[in-house]
Amino acid sequence: MSEVQTSTPAEPEASAQQPVKPIAWPAGIAGVVLVIVGSFLSWSYDSSILNDLSINLYPGGLQILAIIGALLALVLLLAERGPLTALGSWLDATLGLRALGLGLTLYMVLVIVAITVESDGLINVNPGAYVSLAGAVLILVSSRMLPLRQLRDLSQARLPGWVEILAISVMMAVILFGAAYALGLTDAWSFILCLLFIGTVILALFRTGVMTWFGHVAQRHKKVLTLAAFVVAFFFPFTQRGSDANMSIACQVLIFAATAMGLNIVVGLAGLLDLGYIAFLGSGAYVAAMLSESAFSTIDWHPPFVVVMLLGAGTAATLGLIIGSPTLRVSGDYLAIVTLGFGEIFRLAMFNLDGINGPLLTNGPNGIPGIPDLEIGNFNFGDEHTVAGLDLGRFSNYYFLLLLLIAFVILVFARLNNSRIGRGWVAIREDEKAAEAMGVNVFGLKVLAFAIGAFLAGLAGTIKAHQDVAVSPDQYIFLESAFLLAAVVLGGMGTIAGVLLGATILKLLPEKLRFFSEYRLLLFGLLLVLMMRFRPEGLVASRRRQLEFHEEDEALAVAVEEELVEEAK
Structure with a gap:
């Protein structure tokens, strides 16, 4: 990657205070292996629930999601120590790994709860689910032992134009097939687990800095992003059979x-x-x-x-x-x-x-x-x-x-x-x-x-x-x-992408989670309270709107000032 401003990664202060534990990295690799191996084993004795997770060596949809999560964790571990260390000088691999480890652990716990509830007993949970749970916990423990590092600013990284456009295309394709898969899930528990997995991956990408970089790429290629979004939306009906x-x-x-x-x-x-x-x-x-x-x-x-x-x-x-x-x-x-x-x-x-x-x-x-x-x-x-x-x-x-x-x-x-x-x-x-x-x-x-x-x-x-x-x-x-x-407040007032996202969330989730219909308003109110507490500017907010709620953020103030200067030009 090339940079706009030349910088070198500084030695982290956290590393001096928190020495690297030799067992951390091997434990993470072992956790990845356990998650994958467990996903190839049967998770449930009852084949009629969660779209059949009862067959050995033939992963179901939810097991494939766990494998994908484990492979993402493997990439971050290799960025921490291995052939991808050059990438690791840009990515905050440790924070991303912590998000993935926590998300995968919650995912496996919820899988076991779903099997227990749907099949009337914990006895119907097969060993594969416990193996994958142990692997997820091991990834989480490993991530907590890895030190935090001071990295270069990923938002300043630039790739050739065609590579950035390719990244936009890949992201849009992932969104298309991810949405088609999620909407194709008729079982409520499967849909909730899929949402949890998607949320985990998005959080991990934010923590590593990838989403921040993608945001800058999107700003540089607004027309390409808009065209790609409409192409994805146009092809969506063709994925519904x-x-x-x-x-x-x-x-x-x-x-x-x-x-x-x-x-x-x-x-x-x-x-x-x-x-x-x-x-x-x-x-x-x-x-x-x-x-x-x-x-x-x-x-x-x-x-x-x-x-x-x-x-x-x-x-x-x-x-x-x-x-x-x-x-x-x-x-x-x-x-x-x-x-x-x-x-x-x-x-x-x-x-x-x-x-x-x-x-x-x-x-x-x-x-x-x-x-x-x-x-x-x-x-x-x-x-x-x-x-x-x-x-x-x-x-x-x-x-x-x-x-x-x-x-x-x-x-x-x-x-x-x-x-x-x-x-x-x-x-x-x-x-x-x-x-x-x-x-x-x-x-x-x-x-x-x-x-x-x-x-x-x-x-x-x-x-x-x-x-x-x-x-x-x-x-x-x-x-x-x-x-x-x-929908306007949740997504981000004054933005286009934010309102579209907010409208999708508030219209889609009640339709797919009908078994929560009696508690819909309760969940809706809880969601708004959490948003007002942790992200009052909305899910997708403009820089100016963010600054209104975070006036003390000096870095954000500088970024807003730079955007205003660019607009003035």
Whole structure:
């Protein structure tokens, strides 16, 4: 690797205080061997649980994950002492090994718990699981005996451009196949174990510094990363073998993400707390339903879907102006209360537009069912299609349409964020009085944020109505607005990747972990509390946002200042 600034690894102070124990490295190697050997042995006596881990010398999916974890630990051990020591001068192998050791230990403990619970007894755990557990514990103990070292700054490492692009491509391919494998797990315990393994690997990569380096590579090749991400998203339906279950979840994630991206303009950029945002999604859905060819449609006019999208989005934007104009004179908690009330007013209005309490538009609590599938030209989104010998069902068709929508929403957000309007929103978020004193049209930009965010949500709503086949008032309750806001906060306010990640987590996990449905809100609240405590800026936060929460971090302040200088150039 080459460096931007020449530096040499300094002798670590920790090494002088913590001498290397000769047994540490061999113990780690022995742990790797035990994990691999144990994974080739049977873990469970019962073949009907955890996708069959009962066959010797034929590892199941969860056993293969353990083998992958052990091989990653082997790479870090060889970087610590062995043929990969040149790499070890850059990687923080010890911290990465500690994360892997702890993660693998928890993974094996949870495997034993899952087998015990699913098969009604610890006696059904076969020796292979205990062998792998012993190996994981040995890796963890070994990592604690290895000394910490002072390393060169991996973020300064540069590789040839084609190598960095190849690294992006490999990362995207791993994400594609990893997501396909995880979503293909129908057993809840297997899915939880897979999530634990993925979290362990990600944590280890962060601790070694690899993810920091990858972040800098992504910044240098933004266009390549964006293109690779959309290629991965495009090929995702082809990995599902025609399964409608996972594609239905994927469609819901994209609708949720597009709506959350619109809310990100209001909350993330302009700093306006909106607790009734789901009403804008619902307005677009109801417009599409009323103009559809459903037998329960209340308007005898069925324009092309492009016109319907514009009408639905325009209606939502108009509602945004209506709620924004009189209420944006207030701020903070008062604005939150007003928007919360608006969301409830919308839901109750949909109940009362039933021809009895008001005009016949929404059929009241019955909603508008029987909405036909979209048909654009000769292409019917309800029909199955075969591409390259692979079946693509109804939800795959809507998935590709939603992929175009999310691309449009991301483009709008990115352009606005980097524009004069975006800078005005950020100024309002930081200090409204100071922004007004500097000549920023505070009220106008606030109303514009509401209108544009509502417009994007309305677009998503028009597609949601056809994909769901029905609309009803109980789909647009306050809890949905709370989840949208949580997706923005959890992922990282004001960022694109963060909101997409937050929306995916909050929409995917409840669908895959239905046996936790009674405790969903409890887990959701616990997750937010932990996030506010350990990472208040969100999972994927911009440098500026991080600095707001970590003002004492001098290194971060320097990095932010350098980014501002580069932007000014």
